[in-house]
Amino acid sequence: MPSKEAMLAPMVRKLALRSIIDEEDRAAILALPFARRTVDPSTYLVREGEPPSRCSFLESGYAYRQKLTSEGARQIVSIQIPGDFIDLQNLFLSVSDHNLQTLTRATVVDIAVPALRELVLKRPAIGRAMWIDALVDASIFREWIVNVGRRDARTRIAHILCEFSLRLKAAGLGDDSRYELPMTQEQLADAVGLTPVHVNRVLKALSDEGLITREKRSICVKQWDKLRSVGDFSERYLHLRGGTMGDYDAFPGMPRG
């Protein structure tokens, strides 16, 4: 079993991605009470309609957020990768509005809600880091809407492949050209709002054209620029490039008080 520090480290790492976390903040995070568990693929970590009982992040493995329509159709609304908070919304909302399921075997760190909430509200640097995390998530949701609402099948799939590539790279998983994508084509279809059959055809086309190669559940991007252009992809919405900063006050703006 890894040390206590090692378990919370991915959280610190994620927050530090877009914010400055000093030693004191770091210590406060590492002092959080938490528990750790390992779960099987397809385990429900959160169910729509249930009161959340914890606030967790993914230490390892993948998960996805999902909602079902009354017709039984499923829409995947986001993919969570190691280091992501799984249910930040549980911090302040008392009923879950969607389901969260693991994609793979995963280790989850559950943090005591009151302690985390206090940290968020009382320690500005941590509060800011969590705010940024939540705001970036919202930005990804917006782009997801555009993807599903206004792009054709080929573009949609190329786009989501680009998104995964960059997010995984930012998380330190996979390099430029290759990454694990532990989703079935059916799940991919539910993520982009298509049918599995059609996803299959599009993936085949992308392979045939030499933009990507596939083996098992991993994707190798052969022609990044072309995939990016086919996918109408612009990474701005991921807010990866320090675009979240404290020199904000330097912008010309409104009265300051």
Place this chain on the structure above:
Amino acid sequence: MPSKEAMLAPMVRKLALRSIIDEEDRAAILALPFARRTVDPSTYLVREGEPPSRCSFLESGYAYRQKLTSEGARQIVSIQIPGDFIDLQNLFLSVSDHNLQTLTRATVVDIAVPALRELVLKRPAIGRAMWIDALVDASIFREWIVNVGRRDARTRIAHILCEFSLRLKAAGLGDDSRYELPMTQEQLADAVGLTPVHVNRVLKALSDEGLITREKRSICVKQWDKLRSVGDFSERYLHLRGGTMGDYDAFPGMPRG
């Protein structure tokens, strides 16, 4: 010109919708430095790629968030109604990832970013209220993805009509059965990921069946239950019913620290 208090009051009202704001918090909000302006329909309030220069909320009027694809297609990702923050994300992100345009003539209150940020980070009750606001927005984005990704045209449109109905009612605009919907059919199409022509046909069908009536830009819901069922609508995701609260600590959960 209304009093200073009257101008910030919609913000207090919105926050108080789902949180408890005491007198001291209220006073702190009313002490914020701000400016107020009135803008024409279709004015850009935020542009993708630009550094945000303010943090504002809609005092009156309607607006929408929007992104464009390289093909020139537009996807509307949310509608903002009076009392909504229009760029909470500007509080902590330094580049805007989408456009925000007014739908109607609107009055906007711009708040000084540093002062607001300080308030959010240092006054727990206000921080919590803003968190809830942001988390509910994210929930609405998720439902929007489901709507656009997995529902057919008829269901999509019925769903969005239900959403507007409830949100406007919660904001104190319009009653159960009638509300202003100041959108063209083209804008509605961009919101649900369809073409204006098809939106027109579906609206006509819904009218013909007696579920709604339309006149100019207002909608009258004649058969709420039926519209709700056609639209596969469940209001949970709006988190309107006190489901955001502080008795949260009462839930059985994880270690507390």
Place this chain on the structure above:
DNA sequence: CGGTCTCTTGAGCAGAGTCAATGAACGTGG
């Protein structure tokens, strides 16, 4: 009174869905 926007409606088309069959990969237990 003409111009511009928006709404309506029709006719034909096509991108993606449905249905269905086959094949590959993998785990399990005999």
Place this chain on the structure above:
DNA sequence: CCACGTTCATTGACTCTGCTCAAGAGACCG
């Protein structure tokens, strides 16, 4: 080690929902 079952990927043939193109009708405004 192999037969079997299950899950996932692949491919073809056909269908249909929603799109495109196009034209006409209101409404509003300078």
